[in-house]
Amino acid sequence: MAFFSRPQSTAVRIARPNSEEDSPTKQPSPRKDSVQRQCRNIVIHGPTSPAPRTETPSVAALTPQAVNAPVFVPKFAREAISPPPPTSTDTVSSDSTLALSEEYYANENGNGYDKHLEEYQEAENDYNQQLDYENYDYAVDQAANAMQGMEFFDDIYSQSDTSYYDEGQREFHANPYSDNMMETSYYNTGPVFLRQPLNYLLYTPSMPKELIRDSTNSLFVPPSNDLRQILQEQSETIRQVAPMGLNLPEELQGYHTLVPLEPTLPALERKKFGNWHSTVYRAIRTSDGIPHTLRRIENFRMTQQAAFGPIEKWSNIQHPSIVPIREAFTTRSFNDNSLVVSYAYYPNAKTLYDAHMKPKPPPTYQQTVYYGRHQQHHQLQQAQQTIPERTLWSYIIQLASAIKKVHSCDLAVRMIDVTKVLVTGQNRVRIGSCGIFDVLSYGTQQQDVAIYQQEDLNKLGRLIFSLCTNNLAGSNQANIQKSMETMKKFYSAELQTVALSLIGKAPKTIDKLLDMIRGRIMQEHDEALMATDRLEYELLGELENARLFRLMCKFGFINERPEFARDARWSETGDRYIIKLFRDYVFHQVDEHGNPVLDLSHVLTCLNKLDAGTDEQIMLVARDEQSCLVVSYKEIKSCIASAFDDLVRATTAGQSGKDVKVI
Numbered sequence: 187m188a189f190f191s192r193p194q195s196t197a198v199r200i201a202r203p204n205s206e207e208d209s210p211t212k213q214p215s216p217r218k219d220s221v222q223r224q225c226r227n228i229v230i231h232g233p234t235s236p237a238p239r240t241e242t243p244s245v246a247a248l249t250p251q252a253v254n255a256p257v258f259v260p261k262f263a264r265e266a267i268s269p270p271p272p273t274s275t276d277t278v279s280s281d282s283t284l285a286l287s288e289e290y291y292a293n294e295n296g297n298g299y300d301k302h303l304e305e306y307q308e309a310e311n312d313y314n315q316q317l318d319y320e321n322y323d324y325a326v327d328q329a330a331n332a333m334q335g336m337e338f339f340d341d342i343y344s345q346s347d348t349s350y351y352d353e354g355q356r357e358f359h360a361n362p363y364s365d366n367m368m369e370t371s372y373y374n375t376g377p378v379f380l381r382q383p384l385n386y387l388l389y390t391p392s393m394p395k396e397l398i399r400d401s402t403n404s405l406f407v408p409p410s411n412d413l414r415q416i417l418q419e420q421s422e423t424i425r426q427v428a429p430m431g432l433n434l435p436e437e438l439q440g441y442h443t444l445v446p447l448e449p450t451l452p453a454l455e456r457k458k459f460g461n462w463h464s465t466v467y468r469a470i471r472t473s474d475g476i477p478h479t480l481r482r483i484e485n486f487r488m489t490q491q492a493a494f495g496p497i498e499k500w501s502n503i504q505h506p507s508i509v510p511i512r513e514a515f516t517t518r519s520f521n522d523n524s525l526v527v528s529y530a531y532y533p534n535a536k537t538l539y540d541a542h543m544k545p546k547p548p549p550t551y552q553q554t555v556y557y558g559r560h561q562q563h564h565q566l567q568q569a570q571q572t573i574p575e576r577t578l579w580s581y582i583i584q585l586a587s588a589i590k591k592v593h594s595c596d597l598a599v600r601m602i603d604v605t606k607v608l609v610t611g612q613n614r615v616r617i618g619s620c621g622i623f624d625v626l627s628y629g630t631q632q633q634d635v636a637i638y639q640q641e642d643l644n645k646l647g648r649l650i651f652s653l654c655t656n657n658l659a660g661s662n663q664a665n666i667q668k669s670m671e672t673m674k675k676f677y678s679a680e681l682q683t684v685a686l687s688l689i690g691k692a693p694k695t696i697d698k699l700l701d702m703i704r705g706r707i708m709q710e711h712d713e714a715l716m717a718t719d720r721l722e723y724e725l726l727g728e729l730e731n732a733r734l735f736r737l738m739c740k741f742g743f744i745n746e747r748p749e750f751a752r753d754a755r756w757s758e759t760g761d762r763y764i765i766k767l768f769r770d771y772v773f774h775q776v777d778e779h780g781n782p783v784l785d786l787s788h789v790l791t792c793l794n795k796l797d798a799g800t801d802e803q804i805m806l807v808a809r810d811e812q813s814c815l816v817v818s819y820k821e822i823k824s825c826i827a828s829a830f831d832d833l834v835r836a837t838t839a840g841q842s843g844k845d846v847k848v849i
């Protein structure tokens with residue numbers, strides 16, 4: 187290993203030296219010869235465990251001298267390429283080295299060490315470590331701490347006695363993208379703890395599977411693949427534009443690109459919103475470029491500005507189950523007097539009615555044939571159309587929580603209906619169109635808000651009946667008997683009691699309802715926390731993408747620029763030559779037959795190591811296979827950074843001294 191752990195890069199000539207070697211007329215060896223020697227750009231180490239780091243040397247810029255370092259004797263290069271078996275001299279200084287070589291040895295010999303002995307040693311080590319901490323003497327160990335760096339820092343940090351650290355130290359957050367990250371010594375006052383950051387750019391640590399609820403069972407988060415598809419479909423929806431010829435205004439009080447969210451129906455078939463016709467559009471807000479939902483109330487003439495008062499109250503309400511209101515305005519852009527209220531937009535949201543109750547189109551011929559053959563499957567499909575009780579409880583809890591919020595603001599929802607509650611994600615519901623009734627009825631004779639609040643609870647009861655019975659009029663007096671029978675068949679007595687108590691005449695309050703369903707609320711709370719864990723887990727998988735993409739861009743900016751073609755620094759004797767070779771190493775791997783190797787995991791591993799600037803060294807082989815360089819990722823990173831900086835300085839903005847932010 188000695189050869190590879192040398193800090194300086196070294197040019198190594200692979201071919202056996204002979205008298206003709208330096209002849210300028212020498213041609214590169216034909217490919218068929220390459221089986222005789224090390225093939226170009228193969229991985230020389232394989233996965234290596236990074237050596238324990240005891241100090242952080244500063245990044246050494248690769249000098250031309252280093253590139254032109256002395257010629258090496260070929261057989262060394264060959265030996266160094268495969269990891270050597272441990273020798274007695276390897277197994278010395280630290281416990282960790284010992285453990286590593288023991289493990290290696292165990293694997294090599296096949297029979298391994300006595301497991302019990304190993305376990306005993308581990309337990310002994312743990313115990314000793316614990317004793318060390320208990321008898322910890324800060325002053326004596328300070329120097330050692332600086333040497334041990336990260337491990338010590340983490341261990342001591344997790345101890346209950348935190349008096350060594352002030353809050354400022356705890357809250358320090360380093361920028362992992364900073365090029366100086368590896369050099370950072372965190373604290374400049376008080377006791378110096380050299381915290382050596384993990385090379386966490388190298389990997390995305392995964393959460394233990396046991397902590398993540400089985401993805402198919404998660405109440406709020408669909409399985410990974412579905413989630414990805416759902417999000418992609420949402421992006422696609424946002425970018426869809428309206429068909430031509432709808433005669434929509436091009437600009438509407440700071441919104442543009444209107445798209446109707448419902449089909450245009452003949453006047454007679456249109457349902458009314460109270461006494462008015464209404465249409466819902468998606469539109470982009472010019473000031474922030476974000477899509478919003480605009481509900482337009484047609485032919486509504488507003489007589490007093492004060493009618494917008496309730497909108498202001500509503501816009502202050504923030505609740506996860508209420509669609510937030512942005513603003514409201516009147517307009518004549520539709521060639522009438524319209525009231526428009528702007529809400530948050532949830533791509534591909536469906537109303538509860540559309541999601542659960544809307545009659546499905548009759549099966550196609552193929553489906554009939556298929557289901558005829560698969561009768562059981564067909565029955566299963568029908569059974570699945572009944573909303574699961576767990577989902578219903580979730581809806582009830584989310585809506586009850588929203589009602590509680592609204593009532594506590596001295597308002598009433600007045601919009602609890604299967605056609606106005608939106609399903610915006612898996613089992614996630616939000617009440618839409620809030621506040622409009624308050625504007626529409628402003629100035630007319632109003633009932634006491636307490637009466638509207640009673641109505642809210644009554645409407646919630648009716649909504650539960652509708653969903654349980656798949657019938658909009660499920661809670662009507664005439665249907666109630668039949669509805670109860672249906673509910674008994676599919677749902678628990680608890681759910682029936684809640685629904686009945688809500689549609690009953692006895693006075694009720696939202697607090698009473700919440701008391702009744704307390705046990706279910708606790709379950710829901712746990713589900714919500716699990717959903718957060720799942721989403722965090724999903725996020726981890728995507729976290730690295732942006733970083734690697736930025737790195738690829740940086741790479742793309744500097745590689746193969748025609749203006750560098752005649753630049754000596756990029757020539758074979760220049761210090762930038764390693765960037766070229768590294769590009770070959772990452773992307774142009776060939777196997778021992780000279781065939782291309784397209785290995786994405788190799789690319790990702792290399793880029794991650796490059797981004798982290800590790801000390802690991804690799805051998806870069808020239809295209810003519812006549813020479814090679816041994817360099818660390820740290821050196822390559824520094825070289826790329828400096829080439830990129832030069833490029834930035836050469837931009838017009840850079841030349842005029844402006845701050846250029848590229849990546």
Ligand SMILES: Nc1ncnc2c1ncn2[C@@H]1O[C@H](COP(=O)(O)OP(=O)(O)OP(=O)(O)O)[C@@H](O)[C@H]1O
Pocket residue numbers: 447448457458466479509529530531532533534535536537539540605606608618
């Ligand atoms: N905030 C929103 N985000 C995304 N889509 C929404 C939003 N509000 C409404 N929609 C969608 O707009 C469409 C029309 O809404 P609307 O309230 O008119 O429903 P509807 O089913 O047509 O009701 P009605 O039968 O009373 O007309 C629905 O498909 C609904 O999903």
